[in-house]
Amino acid sequence: MRRRDFFAGSAGALLGVTALSRAGAAGDAGGPLVTTAAGTVQGSTVDAIHVFKGVPFAAPPFGAHHLRQAVPPAPWSGIRLATAFGPKPPQQAMPPMVSEILPELVGPGEDCLTLNIWSAALGDARQPVMVWIAGGLFEYHGTGASPWYDGSRFARDGIVCVTINYRVGAEGFLYLGDDTANLGLLDQIAALAWLRDNVAAFGGDPDNVTIFGESAGALSIATLLAMPRARGLFRRAIVQSGGAQHVSTAATAERIGRRLAEKLGVAPTRAAVAALPAARLLAAQGELRAELAANPDPAFWGEVALTNLPWQPVVDGKVLPERPIDAIARGAGADIDLLAGSNHDEWRLFLVAEGSIDHIPPQALAATMAGLGLPVEPALEDYRERYPGAGTGDLLAAVMSDWYFRLPTLRLAEAHIAGAGNGRTFMYDFAWRSPRFGAGHSVEIPFVFDNLDRATAPLLGTAPPRSLAEAMHGAWVAFARTGDPGWQNYDTVKRATMRFDTAAALVFDPLARERALWADRR
Secondary structure, eight states, X not given: OOOOOHHHHTHHHHTOOOOOOOOSSTTOSSOOEEEOSSOEEEOEEETTEEEEEEEESSOOSOGGGTTSOOOOOOOOSSEEEOBSOOOBOSOOOOOHHHXXXXXXXXXXXXXXXXEEEEESSOEEEEEEEEEEEOOSTTTSOOOSOXXXXXXXXXXXXXXXXXXXXXXXXXXXXXXXXXXXXXXXXXXXXXHHHHHHHHGGGEEEEEEEEEEXXXXXXXXXXXXXXXXGGGTTSOSEEEEESOOSOOOEEHHHXXXXXXXXXXXXXXXXXXXXXXXXOXXXXXXXXXXXXXXXXXXXXXXXXXXXXXXXXXTSOEEOSSSSOSOHHHHHHTTTTTTXXXXXXXXXXXXXXXXXXTTOTTOOOHHHHHHHHHHTTOOHHHHHHHHHHHSTTOOHHHHHHHHHHIIIIIHHHHHHHHHHHHTOSSOOEEEEEEOOOBTTTBSOTTTTHHHHTTOGGGSOHHHHOSOOOHHHHHHHHHHHHHHHXXXXXXXXXXXXXXXXXXXXXXXXXXXXXTTHXXXXXXXXXX
């Protein structure tokens, strides 16, 4: 058991656990009551699952708290209704390719640092806890309010499922060379600390917490493994389509922050930027995104020229002392059980959604490969052998899938093994192909949550396999309970990997050719 201070360790007793569970009746008007450190919340009960939405884990990050580290929520008297999702953090509208497949349930607002909880048993049930961190380029979304992320099926299977919000864009990742960095990641840590102190009252075990997430959420999780402030807040981690390499140096992040201040017409100080209206900040952020798209000059954009993530985490030397991949290889997160994987056709989602998959000129493919450090002709021949009959767009998707997601996920697993701690390492490969996007980015999420009925048809088609949802969801539940998803550990000899397709099967070293091609390059 982890060491915790007296208050945290005695959370179940001190919080009173006034869980007046009225289980069974769908939509019970009375709703269950749970007392947290800040006050009592009342949720709802639907099909024997207790649901608490919009519970604040921090004060609204505006006014005196704007562009500052999150602080605890102000206590309240009486009962706070927790039956509606809290607003998402301020952000620009999601790109059309995202909004088409990922419905939004809430708009932006100031009281945005909230979380949502699904639990089948309140009080002293001590169920495993799973905390979902959503993706969105560190620029969009950052919210747990989506039909995809409904945690009812996890709760059905004995898991306390939690989804959290965190700040994105400049609100969450502005760096100006000052003493403040990575506020979005610190929001995630604040949510985990709140759960450490409060989740026992919702039926969760604060000593058995698994964090899981996809895309920017997965990148966040790999980064949390390397952050000193996150130590002791979780026991296991699931990284879906992420890695530990997508970060900016302090110099790059400060250049971007100063350029934002320049566009805003203010001094490059946190106080000056924080004094401006959110709408103005978002408009300048949009101008910055357009500038990156028009001229991704590495001399200015540094690492961002390739990642296309202007608000990715920054290695500031304090909050994030070093590159996560390096810290993990040296033992950071060595006591954490890790499950990591990627989708076979990650980049196809982006090319199909923007309508360019069939319009990529050969010279663009060659330029991309050269820019990523590959010898173009032999590498192109290798990809054509692996993807016979593939068009130029599909070949580009394969190259970018490997560089952006598949190899970084593999390197994360290798680094975790090199850290040589007590934490076990497992790998998976998602290979089921949806009719439109193939095994594209994010296609696995509804299977993980067992929410095929809540996903949109454009993503999965009309007949996604139930057996795949049962296999993936079951493996995630087993991992959260015991640290073992049900297959052989990953190592650098056999490289056992669970391939999830219409049928699941264990394969060995599925990325052998990719490893050889990208050796010393990725």
